[in-house]
Amino acid sequence: MTKDDVADALDEIGTLLELKGENTFRTNAYHNAARLVQQLPGDLAQMVADGKLAEVRGIGEALALKITTLVTTGNLPYLEDLRASIPVGLVKMLRLPGLGPKKVKALHDLLHIDSIEKLKAACESGEVAKQKGFGAKTQTRILEGIAYIDQVGHRVRIDLALPLGLALLEQIRAFPGVIRAELCGSLRRRKETVADLDILVSSADAQPIMDAFVKIPEVIQVLGQGPTKSSVVAGLHVHGTKVTLQADLRVVEDTQYPFALHYFTGSKEHNIRMRQRAIDRGLSLNEYALANETRSVPCKDETDIFAALDLPYIQPELREDTGEIEAGELKKLPALVVDSDIRGVFHNHTTYSDGTASLEEMALAAKQLGFEYFGVGDHSQSLTIARGLPSNVVRKQWAEIDRVNAKLEGVRILKGSEVDILEDGSLDYTDELLAGFEYVVASVHSHFGMPEAEMTARVCKALSHPAVTMLGHATGRLLLKREGYKINLDEVLKVAAKHGKMIEINAQPSRLDLDWKYVKQAKAMGIPIVINPDAHSTGELALYTFGVQVARRGWLTKDDVFNTRGLADVMKELARRKQSPTV
Missing domain, CATH: 3.20.20.140 (Metal-dependent hydrolases)
Incomplete structure (x- = not known):
């Protein structure tokens, strides 16, 4: 296990102990140890092998033993037992703004709430507001937090998603047979948060690339593997935060690449406008070609696609159908700041x-x-x-x-x-x-x-x-x-x-x-x-x-x-x- 993996495990122990009501001194010992592990110079596995871990200030014998077990075996029975002793829903409730471990434990003790669904029902019935230490304002904030979590779903901030996407892209570009490769979707448009990663590759032979993709070290789980598309769950520690996202890889022929790049970059609204623009010119635009029954318009890159539809190149960040088509027609697209x-x-x-x-x-x-x-x-x-x-x-x-x-x-x-x-x-x-x-x-x-x-x-x-x-x-x-x-x-x-x-x-x-x-x-x-x-x-x-x-x-x-x-x-x-x- 890496330093980040060990730190995650120690932090999780601290949080789970808080949910069990353990004293602050003990819970903070694990949180502090997590920070210490991340900041340790040198190789953690070597420190464990040399028996020097217990010499680090803030890491006593008991913690050193747990860290040693994590590093040498990849798991920790103590953590597994802790996880089994606490309802999963309590941990999920910690995502809600203003709900720390102490309040989550209080809700569980007082109202037997062990899931966000039960918490929502208790708030809607007014039971939470009646409890000491909560009140009507807290109850309202909890409901607002639940609604917000429902709205954002499993999304990740761009500063966390981009390093994971780039780590995958760098390895994919090094695969034999890859001609071109790029990140697509909302990440290429630089949206503030993303729900998944879209990666596009051009190659004459997709199968070897698919086989190599699912074996990348960052791949946690293979969701599906086909002849031209594979889906995985990938993970990476970024600045101490474990980031996991679904990553979809598509492979097309190089002649199709510009069209696929435009299509999978989006947005949906921008693509609809571009498809209509092609129709108005007697053509059809999709992820494979710009063509009609009698001819196909060859395009080396996205610039050629826009030019074929009488537009200058539109930067990915502008592709939201918020006036970029009209500005392009008038030759008034901005020279964006860099x-x-x-x-x-x-x-x-x-x-x-x-x-x-x-x-x-x-x-x-x-x-x-x-x-x-x-x-x-x-x-x-x-x-x-x-x-x-x-x-x-x-x-x-x-x-x-x-x-x-x-x-x-x-x-x-x-x-x-x-x-x-x-x-x-x-x-x-x-x-x-x-x-x-x-x-x-x-x-x-x-x-x-x-x-x-x-x-x-x-x-x-x-x-x-x-x-x-x-x-x-x-x-x-x-x-x-x-x-x-x-x-x-x-x-x-x-x-x-x-x-x-x-x-x-x-x-x-x-x-x-x-x-x-x-x-x-x-x-x-x-x-x-x-x-x-x-x-x-x-x-x-x-x-x-x-x-x-x-x-x-x-x-x-x-x-x-x-x-x-x-x-x-x-x-x-x-x-x-x-x-x-x-x-």
């Missing part, structure tokens, strides 16, 4: 709040990415859970920024803050302190349950404040975990446009907020967009690429994104906005 256009980022955290790296470490990491500027966005004072900065610490940080900037070359640290929008729409710092920042990201971090009208008024009031430069993660959503708070984004965008504010695409893959549809709307309203990684570590700075993908799906060009500007231009514009805050 990663290399980004010159710096604004919303990031350091050790001053809840980040893991210092100002200088973050700035140097930004420089390594080719950025000209690194913007600080540490939390403001009210967010104590994230070590928000009181005013005296802000001034201390400003002084350190000046010292570090004096010795840095090739990158500049900008003085910013992620300032909380308080319940009444005011900001979390005095106007005097706000005036000292070079820019301000305003964000909501509390009172998510406000009615829509009140939340909308709250955010709009903040956007009218002269010190605010940009709105951070506009809906507060966490993909596949919780919906955003109720807010009228149409009204928020109007107010942002009126007061000349920017809107952030928060590139954290758990957020990707603003959603691409509203990004497109913001573009139409002339609102500048900023792509920010919301980085809490040096490695997370690179997450900006997922924000670029959202921007591309929202039809943004380089000119639509504020942080494609160079440092001098950015400093000049930020200074101008401070002098004339409503622009």
